[in-house]
Amino acid sequence: xxxxFKTNLGQAQFENPIFTASGCAGSGKELSQFFELSELGAIxxxxxxxxxxxxxxxxxxAETPSGMLNSIGLQGPGIDQFLELDIPWLRQQSxxxxxxxxxxxxxxxxxLARKLRSVSGISALEVNISCxxxxxxxxxxxxxxxxxxxxxxxxxxxxxxxxxxxxxxxPDVTSIADIAEEVVAAGADxxxxxxxxxxxxxxxxxxxxxxxxxxxxxSGPAIRPIAxxxxxxxxxxxxxxxxxxxxxxxSGRDAFELILAGASAVxxxxxxxxxxxxxxxxxxxxxxxxxxxxFDSLREAVGYAHREEARS
Amino acid sequence: xxxxxxxxxxxxxxxISNKRVGAYHHIVFAVGxxxxxARPGNFVAIAVGGVNSAMVLRRAFAIYxxxxxxxxxxxxxxxxxxxxxxxTWLTNQAPGFxxxxxxxxxxxxxxxxxxxxxxxxxxxxxxxxxxxxxxxxKGRGCRVDMVLGASTAMKIYAPLDGKRSVNSLTIVTEDxxxxxxxxxxxxxxxxxxxxxxxIIYSCGPMGMLExxxxxxEENGVVHQCAVEEAMACGIGVCMTxxxxxxxxxxxxRMLRSCIDGPVVDGASVIWGAKRTIPAGTWGRE
Numbered sequence: 001x002x003x004x005f006k007t008n009l010g011q012a013q014f015e016n017p018i019f020t021a022s023g024c025a026g027s028g029k030e031l032s033q034f035f036e037l038s039e040l041g042a043i044x045x046x047x048x049x050x051x052x053x054x055x056x057x058x059x060x061x062a063e064t065p066s067g068m069l070n071s072i073g074l075q076g077p078g079i080d081q082f083l084e085l086d087i088p089w090l091r092q093q094s095x096x097x098x099x100x101x102x103x104x105x106x107x108x109x110x111x112l113a114r115k116l117r118s119v120s121g122i123s124a125l126e127v128n129i130s131c132x133x134x135x136x137x138x139x140x141x142x143x144x145x146x147x148x149x150x151x152x153x154x155x156x157x158x159x160x161x162x163x164x165x166x167x168x169x170x171p172d173v174t175s176i177a178d179i180a181e182e183v184v185a186a187g188a189d190x191x192x193x194x195x196x197x198x199x200x201x202x203x204x205x206x207x208x209x210x211x212x213x214x215x216x217x218x219s220g221p222a223i224r225p226i227a228x229x230x231x232x233x234x235x236x237x238x239x240x241x242x243x244x245x246x247x248x249x250x251s252g253r254d255a256f257e258l259i260l261a262g263a264s265a266v267x268x269x270x271x272x273x274x275x276x277x278x279x280x281x282x283x284x285x286x287x288x289x290x291x292x293x294x295f296d297s298l299r300e301a302v303g304y305a306h307r308e309e310a311r312s
Numbered sequence: 313x314x315x316x317x318x319x320x321x322x323x324x325x326x327x328i329s330n331k332r333v334g335a336y337h338h339i340v341f342a343v344g345x346x347x348x349x350a351r352p353g354n355f356v357a358i359a360v361g362g363v364n365s366a367m368v369l370r371r372a373f374a375i376y377x378x379x380x381x382x383x384x385x386x387x388x389x390x391x392x393x394x395x396x397x398x399x400t401w402l403t404n405q406a407p408g409f410x411x412x413x414x415x416x417x418x419x420x421x422x423x424x425x426x427x428x429x430x431x432x433x434x435x436x437x438x439x440x441x442x443x444x445x446x447x448x449x450k451g452r453g454c455r456v457d458m459v460l461g462a463s464t465a466m467k468i469y470a471p472l473d474g475k476r477s478v479n480s481l482t483i484v485t486e487d488x489x490x491x492x493x494x495x496x497x498x499x500x501x502x503x504x505x506x507x508x509x510x511i512i513y514s515c516g517p518m519g520m521l522e523x524x525x526x527x528x529e530e531n532g533v534v535h536q537c538a539v540e541e542a543m544a545c546g547i548g549v550c551m552t553x554x555x556x557x558x559x560x561x562x563x564x565r566m567l568r569s570c571i572d573g574p575v576v577d578g579a580s581v582i583w584g585a586k587r588t589i590p591a592g593t594w595g596r597e
Contacts, residue, residue, distance in 0.1 A: 024550070033316060034322060046551075054565075054566050054597070055551065055566060057589050058541055058586070058587070061544050062542070063544075066368060075551050250368075270368060275322075275412070276322060276414065
């Protein structure tokens with residue numbers, strides 16, 4: 001019997017569950033030197049904003065034990081140039097495309113959604129409401145239920161009926177399941193978990209914060225247990241809402257762990273920085289992992305770690 | 313844009329030799345056909361620490377030189393300063409060990425089409441890519457003067473065959489343990505004048521490159537430099553290694569030193585912008 005690797009997030013169907021993570025693959029061009037982009041379940045593009053943005057000053061990066069801090073600050077060309085150059089190129093590669101958007105205001109999210117509603121060849125929209133690299137912590141929409149709801153509602157109202165919305169959340173909150181419930185009520189079809197965790201490194205030679213932006217987002221294997229916890233909690237609260245899991249996945253075993261917690265698809269982020277072909281390796285390892293555990297399909301394994309609680 | 317790192321390959325490369333030279337290690341890898349494609353100024357990104365290492369990022373090294381010996385025999389050489397956990401791990405690996413290596417990466421030094429008078433300036437192990445560059449320039453009929461500087465004699469990297477590839481070599485150390493006492497910038501104006509230099513190529517710490525650039529501008533000399541900035545991926549996806557560069561359209565953009573560099577036109581860099589985004593930069597908030 002053929003192993004079934006297919007998955008879905010809301011209405012969007014994907015051939016396999018391994019995606020790139022937004023901000024860790026650009027718009028795919030650089031990685032296409034190393035593998036066929038169409039081999040992955042989807043390419044999730046770097047979160048794009050309304051206007052061109054320089055991002056934050058350097059240094060923007062500090063390696064940490066089993067991880068790294070980044071403080072890029074959403075550098076990018078803005079939505080118009082992105083739609084003109086990057087989307088047509090990705091379509092030419094036959095890549096499955098998930099576009100990630102980020103805004104500074106609720107209105108930004110509304111305008112971005114309107115610009116994307118008529119664009120063909122996009123499978124889903126990731127709405128990044130949780131980038132930690134902003135000057136004002138109040139701009140992290142996913143930190144408060146009301147602002148999280150407002151941003152997702154703005155996208156829902158403007159995107160039209162078809163395109164699934166994936167709301168990307170931060171684990172830096174008291175109850176991530178409460179925020180997840182709020183964004184689903186506001187119209188999100190799926191949840192992306194987790195964005196990077198806010199952190200800081202102080203250079204003990206200069207005795208100042210190492211990053212120019214002082215704080216940064218922690219990623220890599222160091223945060224994987226946080227991702228597993230967040231996915232587990234949200235899947236427990238909202239078992240019918242699909243989850244795109246991410247956070248320190250660098251092997252098929254790691255991806256399997258997130259799937260057991262409740263993820264229906266898994267994004268590979270920081271592992272790509274260390275190894276340009278990481279996502280392809282992880283995809284093959286995950287297939288073997290699922291088969292060796294006796295699963296005939298990916299879907300059977302989603303949330304499998306919850307089964308004991310369900311019985312008791 | 314689809315030409316990004318078009319010759320780059322990821323391979324498991326065996327260490328052929330690993331020898332200590334002064335404060336550094338000279339390491340040779342068997343890389344097959346990658347050797348055919350590497351140009352002076354390109355770099356290599358190597359995974360460090362072995363499987364399950366807590367060091368999740370590759371380390372980038374300028375390519376010292378490559379030796380093309382047919383389809384299987386290509387060699388790639390680097391010079392490593394063991395100053396962090398990753399580079400120290402690499403210098404401890406014995407011949408026969410295989411490392412995960414991606415190369416050639418980045419933008420190489422531009423080679424003039426006419427024979428010119430070139431001055432190559434290296435700081436510490438920043439001298440490494442300059443010897444291969446010198447050979448290419450000499451092959452084009454250029455005159456090549458070289459200045460190497462470091463804090464002390466142990467940190468000058470100048471192998472014998474490298475010395476032979478240049479018309480003149482000046483060594484400068486801050487403590488005077490070898491050569492002229494002082495900094496490379498002390499001797500540059502004199503050499504620029506006496507050798508009537510047309511172009512400066514440089515590689516070394518950012519502070520040194522900035523000082524060289526000032527002298528190049530004062531003397532009306534073109535300056536190509538290999539820059540460095542904290543880098544996570546080395547292949548252009550992470551956007552950490554950016555620096556402000558003024559384009560031909562006059563716009564300042566935060567460009568990636570891994571892809572748009574490491575070799576850039578010194579006159580286009582907005583120097584002294586560390587820890588800031590310069591006013592007028594495209595997309596500045």
